[in-house]
Amino acid sequence: MAEIDWKPNRDLDISIQVQIIQYIKSKINNGEWTVGTKLPPQRELAALFEVNRSTVVSALEELIADGLLETKIGSGTTVCNTTWNLITKPSPNWHDYVQAGMHEPNVKLIQAINLAEADPSMIRLGTGELAPDLLPSAEISSLLRNADTLPLSYSEPKGSYALRIQLSQYLQKRDINVSPAAILITSGSLQALQLIAGGLLKKGSTVLYESPSYIQSVPVFQSAGINIFGLTKKDTDITQKIRQYMRTNDAALFYANPTFHNPTGRIWDITERQRLLQACQQLSLPIIEDDAYYDLWLDTPPPPPLKAMDTQGTVLYTGSFSKSISPGLRIGWIAGPEPVIDRLADSKMQTDYGASSLSQFAVERWLATDFHSGAIEKTRTALRARRDVVLKLLQENFKDIADWVKPLGGFYIWLRLHQSVPIHTLFEKAIQRGILLNPGQIYERNDTQHLRLSYAYASIDQFEYALKQLAYLIRNMKK
Amino acid sequence: MAEIDWKPNRDLDISIQVQIIQYIKSKINNGEWTVGTKLPPQRELAALFEVNRSTVVSALEELIADGLLETKIGSGTTVCNTTWNLITKPSPNWHDYVQAGMHEPNVKLIQAINLAEADPSMIRLGTGELAPDLLPSAEISSLLRNADTLPLSYSEPKGSYALRIQLSQYLQKRDINVSPAAILITSGSLQALQLIAGGLLKKGSTVLYESPSYIQSVPVFQSAGINIFGLTKKDTDITQKIRQYMRTNDAALFYANPTFHNPTGRIWDITERQRLLQACQQLSLPIIEDDAYYDLWLDTPPPPPLKAMDTQGTVLYTGSFSKSISPGLRIGWIAGPEPVIDRLADSKMQTDYGASSLSQFAVERWLATDFHSGAIEKTRTALRARRDVVLKLLQENFKDIADWVKPLGGFYIWLRLHQSVPIHTLFEKAIQRGILLNPGQIYERNDTQHLRLSYAYASIDQFEYALKQLAYLIRNMKK
Structure with a gap:
């Protein structure tokens, strides 16, 4: 869909209609809107340009007469030509390229979520991110302010050595012994998975996971031609499911x-x-072992990570500072056997020549000056309070239509509705009320009964409004 | 190869030999050195541990007796077991995983270069990066210092909107008209290529390029299953070569x-x-169109980019601030038709959830406050002086054994030796003298006559020493 980033200028001598025609022509002629690009509906265009619908209609008609646009019933107005095309051969058919790429596009629901997240008025009930006011912006500013010089060169293949030393000590507090040489700095933990997918796995191989899972929401393995297979933890424990699976599969x-x-x-x-x-x-x-939330325990520290018990190099331990300090820094890690880390570092160099050295420096300073333990305590206190209010609000609004388990850390409440709902309808209706949901379907394909709530992002006021609305919507759908 | 990041402590009551044994055992038992990991040669180990070679030999012998290490003629000492393996089943065979991944490992020469670059005493004659003292560290510090708040959240799928507005204006100065909606911020321009490879191209398709090329040194297309095919610009011009190729190929x-x-x-x-x-x-x-060096013209501005002449959306325009401001920021871009940018933004979200917001902010401030034009002028002056001295040194040392063309911008002098040399031998001999080379072979598989020199990185003193040494080595090889 064409994006409109301009409004007509009423102070010009050129008529609004001509300005709109020129704007659309320039978009087409400089190649931004290629053949096949769809324009927003007329009503929406009128609102975006802040003009009457009739002005839009006249402008579009002229462009259609010029042969640049066409209107088809059911698909609206699309670009069908460029002025150059009219006299020469067609431009590259980018549409085919867009379809051909190997990365699977994000599932529609996730694209809709990514898009809605750009709307600042949207109440984001499921967003897996600390609210901006919980981010330690002042602390990071002060760290950077006190730095004599900033490292601005490329860092080493495995990432800043100073940061890896700090990370090695930081992981020690979780009873994990890894030396700096066995750590790779990544641009967040999603990239860690991507490097593993591309650097270690054969096409066509299978990654098992406990379903539902975040992993279902990011096509990082599938894009690399790797299958994922979810095991559900019903009745029997997951280990037995793994053994069962491995008896007949690889x-x-x-x-x-x-x-x-x-x-x-x-x-x-x-x-x-x-x-x-x-x-x-x-x-x-x-x-x-994806351990992005370890630091965010709210009541008691969690049991030791698998990696702390691993004496055989079975575990690749990934984590991130996105959940505990700041997602925008894009700093995560992989710790594991050294030859594996070497291989992944090589892949990383091929991918993006390393993470931002500015971000690496900020995290290194953060750990070295031990801002982390103080700030994390503050974050925990804030999250604990948020969790408790949201649980109270759920009790008030949902106790007869859903159930949930009190989380002991992290961001999420996995709300189970007592009855299935048509999840796309619920999602759309919520959007209309300014509420963005993360339906369970993102994390388990056939799910129609769960919502992922996150108490980390939306404000308490927003939760009060949104949970009431949501309960109302769900009750009404059930009728 | 196992990395040694530790030295024995002479103040302890434990003997040096036992400390070494414990160190190696711990590396093996915590899974960092898996089965197959190769240890450095004994002489090197002795140097790294700062002990006599006999101490190393005794320690290794004990570990061999324990069944943890083995020595084979020709392949040195390798880990052959872990203590756990001795009583249970083997740990995952990471070696197979390391071999299986789809990303092709960097060619050996590039790995050797990446490794040598970590050695701070190495003189880097070909490094495509501004020397640390040419980076505007103080300016960026002051930008960050003056910021009220730092953006620490995830940015939008296409990257920070504020930065895209700045970029749109910045590209206007190159006569390129792209709106913010038609720009994607990437983690450097290597990632731009990676996103294009993964997001737009079919497996098995072919990318043409002018050979020799940087593109030959990064397996970004090949890793995605895409072929690259170099056209040489000899006698006839490249456009004819393209037409010729396309007559019989796709x-x-x-x-x-x-x-x-x-x-x-x-x-x-x-x-x-x-x-x-x-x-x-x-x-x-x-x-x-990869235009990473545009800003670095030294004498007169270059002709307009292809993108400035592109009215049909034929060109995807990539660039980066790595060469002009700082490689460590990892900020680049792709500008092109909007549907293509949308698709690539979706891939980018799957890859790493966007570039560092701290880095994006730094570049946005940089452009908004117009530090850029001042700083770039300073960088140009410095590079111009460096270029001229290096050309003079070449004249003094190489005029009878090589030729070259005075570059009008960027970083590189493409030194053509009058006679072929055994390039690996030259590379090794140079390393022994503390000089790191970028042989032409990296950029064109069969090249034995070129070196890429960069006047951006090594100091003038280093150039004086290294070019003299290099000329000596080459002269002696020819005998």
Whole structure:
């Protein structure tokens, strides 16, 4: 869909209609709107240009007469030619290119979410990110202000050595022993998964995971031609499911997220952890342990990570400062056996020549000056208060139509509706009321009963309004 | 190869030999050195641990007796077991995983270069990066210092809107008209290529380029299953070569780098540019125009970019602030038709959720406050002086054994040796003298006659020493 980033200027001597025609022509002629680009509906165009609909209609008619636009019933107005095309051969058919790429496009629902997130008035009930007022902007400013010089060169293949030293010490507090040489700095933990997918796995191999899962919402493995297969943890434990699966199939990895699981918020106890690790060691099945939420325990510290119990190099341990300090820094890591880290560092160099050295420096200073433990305590206090209010609001609005488990850390409440709802309708209706939802379907394809709520992002006032609206919508759908 | 990041502590009561044994055991047992990991040669180990070689030998012998290490003639000492392996089943065979990944590992020579670059004493004659003292560290510090708040959240899918507005104005100065909606911020321009490879191209398709080329040194297309095919500009012009190729073959893209070409430093004149654009438009062959060096003209501004002449959306215009401001920021862009940019933004979200918002902010402030034009003028002056001295040194040392063309901008001098040399031997001999080379082979597979020199990185003193040494080495090889 063509994006309108301009309004007519009423102070000019040129008529509004001509200005609109010129604007659209320039978009087409400089190649920004290629053949096939769809224009917004007339009513929307009128609103965007702040003119009467009749002005828009006249302008479009002229462009249609020029042969630049065409209108088809059902598909609205699209660009069908460029002025150059009319006299020469057609420009590259970018449409075919857009369809051909190997990266699968994000599923529609996720694209809709990404788009809605750009609207600042939208209440984001499920966003997996700290609210801007919870981010330690002042602290990071002061760290940067006190720096004598900023590192502005490319960093080493594995990332800033100073940061890796700090990370090594930081992970020690989780009982994980890794040296700086066994750590790779990544641009967030999504990139960690991407590097693993591209750098270690064969096309056509399978990654197992506990369903529902965040991993279902990002096509990072699928884009690399790798299958993902979700095991559900019903009745029997996940380890048994893995063994069962491996009896008749082959898998390349198990993706685990045992601490404040996204989206369920669940935390694996020590027995489950030991059992998983043992099974995977016996099966020679490597584990990716995604531990992005470890720092965000709210009541008591979580059990040790799998990696802390791993004496055989079975676990690739990924994490991120996106959830605990700031997502915008885009700093995460992978820790694991050195030859694997070397290989992934090589892939990383091919991908983007390393993470921002400014961001790496900010995180390094952050850890070195121990801002982290103070700030994280503040974040925990804020999240704890938010969680408790949201739980109270759920109790008030949802107790007869849904259930949930109090999360002990992380961001998420996995709201289970007692009855299925038509999830796309609910999503649309909520959007109309300015509420953005993360339906369970994003995390498990056939889910129609869950919503992922996050108490990290929306304000308490927004939650009060939105949960009331949401309960009303759901009740009305059930009738 | 195992990395040693530790030295024995002479103040402890434990013998040095036992400390070494414990260190190696811990590396093996925590899974950092997996089965197959190779240890450095004994002499090197002794130097790294700062002990006698006999101490190393005794320590290794004990570990071999324990069954943890093995020594084979020709391949040195490798890890053959972990203590856990001795009692349970083997750990995941990471070696197979490392071999299996789809990203092709960097060619050995490039890996050797990446590694040597980590050694701060190495004189880097070909590094495509501004020397640390040419980076505007103080200016960027002051920009960040004067910021009220830092943006620390995720940015929009296409990148910070404020930065895209600035970029749109910045590109206007190159006669390029693109609106913010038609720009995607990337983590450097290598990522731009990666997104294009993954997001727009079919597996098995072919990207054409002018050989030699930087593109040959980064397997970004090949890793995505895309072929690259170099056309040489001998006798006839490249446009004819493209037409010729397309008569019997199909290609998906032409990769162009017409301004201060990497590695040749060459600049296409306006006629060549027009001819290329026209041919590609007729052939419906899209162009990637990589314009990372545009700002770094030293004598007169370059002709307008292809993109400035593109009225049909044929050109995807990529660029970066890595060469002109700071590589560590990792900020680049792609500008092109909006539907294409939308698609690539979607891929970018899947890849790493966007570039560092701290880096984006720094560049946005940089452009908004117009630090750029002042600083770039300073950088030009410095580069001009460096270029002229290096040309003088070449004249003194190489005039009878090589030739070169004075570059009008960018970083590179493409030194052509009058006679072929065994390039790996030269590379190794230079390394032994503390000189790191970028042989032409990196940019054209069979090249044995070129070196890429960069006057941007090494100091003048270093150039004086290194060029003298290099000329000596080459003269001696020819005998």
